[in-house]
Amino acid sequence: MSADDAGEHRRAGGAPAEHQVGATPPGGGRVPHGDQAARSWEFGRGDGRRKPRGGGKRDESVMVPDAEFQSYYGRAVLKAPVWTHDIAIYLFTGGLAAGSALVAAGADLTGAPTLRRNLRLTCLGALGASTFFLIKDLGRPERFHHMLRVAKPTSPMSVGTWVLSAFGGLAGAAAVTEAAPLLPRTGLLGLGRKVLPAAGSASGLAAAAVAPALATYTAVLFADTAVPSWHEVYRELPFMFAGSALASGAGAGMLLAPVTEAAPARRLALIGAAVELTAAHRLEEGHGLLSEPYTQGRPGKLLRAARALTLVGVAGAVAGGRSRIVSALGGAALLGGSIATRFGVFEGGVASAKDPKYTVVPQRERVDARGSAKEKRHSGIAVDEDSSAREG
Amino acid sequence: MVSENSLFGPLDPAPDAGYEDAPPRVGFFTDTSVCIGCKACEVACKEWNAVPDDGLNLLGFSYDNTGGLGADSWRAVHFIEQPYGVGNKSAPFASTPTGPSGTGPAFDVTAAGVRALPEQDRLGTGVETSHEVAEAARQASGAQPQFLGMPGAEPPGRGGGAESRTDFRWLMMSNVCKHCTHAACLDVCPTGSLFRTEFGTVVVQEDICNGCGYCVSACPYGVIDKREDDGRAWKCTLCYDRLGAGMTPACAKSCPTESIQFGELDELRERAQRRLEQLHGAGVSEARLYGNDPEDGVGGDGAFFLLLDDPEVYGLPPDPVVTTRDLPDMWRHAGAASAAMLAGVAVAFVSSFFGRRR
Numbered sequence: 001m002s003a004d005d006a007g008e009h010r011r012a013g014g015a016p017a018e019h020q021v022g023a024t025p026p027g028g029g030r031v032p033h034g035d036q037a038a039r040s041w042e043f044g045r046g047d048g049r050r051k052p053r054g055g056g057k058r059d060e061s062v063m064v065p066d067a068e069f070q071s072y073y074g075r076a077v078l079k080a081p082v083w084t085h086d087i088a089i090y091l092f093t094g095g096l097a098a099g100s101a102l103v104a105a106g107a108d109l110t111g112a113p114t115l116r117r118n119l120r121l122t123c124l125g126a127l128g129a130s131t132f133f134l135i136k137d138l139g140r141p142e143r144f145h146h147m148l149r150v151a152k153p154t155s156p157m158s159v160g161t162w163v164l165s166a167f168g169g170l171a172g173a174a175a176v177t178e179a180a181p182l183l184p185r186t187g188l189l190g191l192g193r194k195v196l197p198a199a200g201s202a203s204g205l206a207a208a209a210v211a212p213a214l215a216t217y218t219a220v221l222f223a224d225t226a227v228p229s230w231h232e233v234y235r236e237l238p239f240m241f242a243g244s245a246l247a248s249g250a251g252a253g254m255l256l257a258p259v260t261e262a263a264p265a266r267r268l269a270l271i272g273a274a275v276e277l278t279a280a281h282r283l284e285e286g287h288g289l290l291s292e293p294y295t296q297g298r299p300g301k302l303l304r305a306a307r308a309l310t311l312v313g314v315a316g317a318v319a320g321g322r323s324r325i326v327s328a329l330g331g332a333a334l335l336g337g338s339i340a341t342r343f344g345v346f347e348g349g350v351a352s353a354k355d356p357k358y359t360v361v362p363q364r365e366r367v368d369a370r371g372s373a374k375e376k377r378h379s380g381i382a383v384d385e386d387s388s389a390r391e392g
Numbered sequence: 393m394v395s396e397n398s399l400f401g402p403l404d405p406a407p408d409a410g411y412e413d414a415p416p417r418v419g420f421f422t423d424t425s426v427c428i429g430c431k432a433c434e435v436a437c438k439e440w441n442a443v444p445d446d447g448l449n450l451l452g453f454s455y456d457n458t459g460g461l462g463a464d465s466w467r468a469v470h471f472i473e474q475p476y477g478v479g480n481k482s483a484p485f486a487s488t489p490t491g492p493s494g495t496g497p498a499f500d501v502t503a504a505g506v507r508a509l510p511e512q513d514r515l516g517t518g519v520e521t522s523h524e525v526a527e528a529a530r531q532a533s534g535a536q537p538q539f540l541g542m543p544g545a546e547p548p549g550r551g552g553g554a555e556s557r558t559d560f561r562w563l564m565m566s567n568v569c570k571h572c573t574h575a576a577c578l579d580v581c582p583t584g585s586l587f588r589t590e591f592g593t594v595v596v597q598e599d600i601c602n603g604c605g606y607c608v609s610a611c612p613y614g615v616i617d618k619r620e621d622d623g624r625a626w627k628c629t630l631c632y633d634r635l636g637a638g639m640t641p642a643c644a645k646s647c648p649t650e651s652i653q654f655g656e657l658d659e660l661r662e663r664a665q666r667r668l669e670q671l672h673g674a675g676v677s678e679a680r681l682y683g684n685d686p687e688d689g690v691g692g693d694g695a696f697f698l699l700l701d702d703p704e705v706y707g708l709p710p711d712p713v714v715t716t717r718d719l720p721d722m723w724r725h726a727g728a729a730s731a732a733m734l735a736g737v738a739v740a741f742v743s744s745f746f747g748r749r750r
Contacts, residue, residue, distance in 0.1 A: 077704070267740040
């Protein structure tokens with residue numbers, strides 16, 4: 001949309017120009033007062049440092065008002081999340097840890113030693129990465145242990161801290177027991193060589209029991225915020241993250257185990273992908289205005305890439321029974337799809353918090369629907385004009 | 393103690409948080425109809441609470457060079473310039489609309505300022521962007537560069553007599569943390585750093601906060617924020633230290649027009665209702681209270697307002713709802729998704745399991 005279009009749109013959609021707040025009739029009338037300070041400031045600074053951003057291109061995303069809603073100088077109502085991409089990465093690694101723990105437990109029960117060993121180790125690696133990125137994202141990383149002062153069901157992050165701690169101990173123990181074959185056959189350590197696999201099974205199964213909580217609490221973590229597009233999708237998000245976690249765990253299995261052992265992983269890949277894609281579809285289509293951030297800009301690109309990669313992974317899972325290479329490529333695509341899903345959801349929410357439209361419009365519709373518009377605004381004509389402006 | 397309204401609905405927060413014999417809940421009533429935009433509240437707050445500076449900025453948003461609440465701005469005065477019919481919408485002027493803010497050339501100017509901010513959502517970081525603002529201002533007004541002397545210091549319509557009057561009005565509002573009855577920031581805090589005081593207010597303990605940032609995303613008003621160089625979250629404490637000593641919070645103490653009124657919340661709500669009726673009686677029919685209703689989405693604000701236009705014009709959300717209202721339902725959905733995960737794994741492995749037995 002060009003600048004002229006934006007201006008046209010404002011005039012078309014809004015009240016008559018002379019009544020618009022802050023509006024100055026083009027080529028005459030009052031000088032907008034906000035600019036006086038700005039202009040004199042420019043001369044005060046002379047030709048000081050000037051940083052053109054975006055190559056001088058007008059960023060139309062800031063031009064959103066289009067007279068459809070009112071705002072304070074177009075500024076965001078909410079503070080955008082201060083979380084960095086560390087948290088998006090953690091969504092992936094946490095999901096991968098949960099998914100691979102589940103696949104490892106299944107492999108353990110069905111007698112697939114390579115799949116079990118490699119996914120327990122994958123789980124351990126993902127756990128380490130999760131812990132690292134979670135602590136790195138804190139404003140005061142040295143105080144990470146303050147998370148352990150309290151257990152608060154109203155705080156998904158507190159719940160998640162305890163879930164991750166429990167899961168970490170169990171999954172970590174299961175991974176460590178994979179070292180049993182390295183122990184000598186005799187002596188005290190030889191005893192360990194005999195006992196460890198059983199202990200590994202027990203802790204691995206216990207970890208698998210906790211794993212779904214690890215994979216889905218992050219959805220509640222995001223949904224339990226004022227971020228419009230995260231909160232709105234709270235019913236779909238746990239399923240999306242659950243499917244994504246299963247797909248990534250299954251993808252790791254396809255990548256790291258021979259095709260004979262990976263058959264259940266390929267089946268799980270189909271299940272996980274189906275759940276993820278279904279939930280993603282509802283996320284992107286089912287919430288009107290608040291779905292929009294997931295379909296536009298970078299979040300839109302990321303989620304489209306996620307869908308494409310997941311579909312490639314599905315194809316790999318279908319065709320991977322005979323070829324290790326096809327299976328591995330499919331697994332890698334599933335992992336990539338999971339990463340893109342997490343980044344897409346993360347960035348979609350951040351975008352929705354930065355634009356006042358996503359905060360104001362749904363809330364204003366709620367207020368108007370309650371009929372309080374007539375109580376709160378005492379001029380019937382003004383109400384009519386305002387509501388038609390919004391609809392237009 | 394914990395009740396069925398602990399997450400949503402009318403509630404007296406201090407007893408719900410476990411205080412026995414809690415003192416009456418206190419708060420602010422900010423009557424914007426008498427605010428003169430002097431910013432004494434901002435200064436008093438900074439002085440008393442030793443809040444660091446948030447930059448020497450010229451943002452181009454009227455006289456608002458604070459840019460809104462943040463980690464380093466616990467009171468922030470907002471300025472809105474509006475064409476507004478005389479007569480306060482009394483009968484002859486009833487059809488004079490109050491249009492949306494932020495449109496026309498002035499909007500391009502402010503948009504340029506916003507656009508140029510390093511992080512569009514970050515507040516109080518505008519110095520580097522003033523050039524872009526000025527550039528856009530000049531383009532919008534078509535003016536040639538010229539020395540203007542001091543920035544305009546007089547509101548329009550001040551010069552001369554009635555013939556120079558315009559349809560202009562100025563809205564000013566001193567924004568502050570709302571100290572919600574249902575405070576999402578407090579509920580989601582994973583360290584217990586945010587807590588409910590005996591006065592029913594919400595305060596961050598800076599020696600506990602580890603800067604996880606959850607409260608920032610949870611606040612429906614965009615109040616609390618992380619201080620970049622410090623890593624922790626900061627916001628208005630409603631001068632918890634002064635309350636403990638029986639003193640009035642610094643901003644209310646310094647307000648020369650009593651736009652900011654401090655007191656027991658019940659009494660403030662009555663006073664606000666009387667003021668509203670007074671204004672309506674005087675023909676200011678657009679006056680409305682904001683955040684005073686214990687039945688609203690956050691259970692009523694500890695700091696509420698009398699506004700003269702829609703809340704969103706002041707940068708306030710029109711109908712905020714505490715996110716934790718839906719938390720039980722969120723956990724239920726997460727539980728269902730967890731069960732689905734286990735079922736999926738069982739389906740994927742079941743044939744291998746029985747194949748192994750055979």
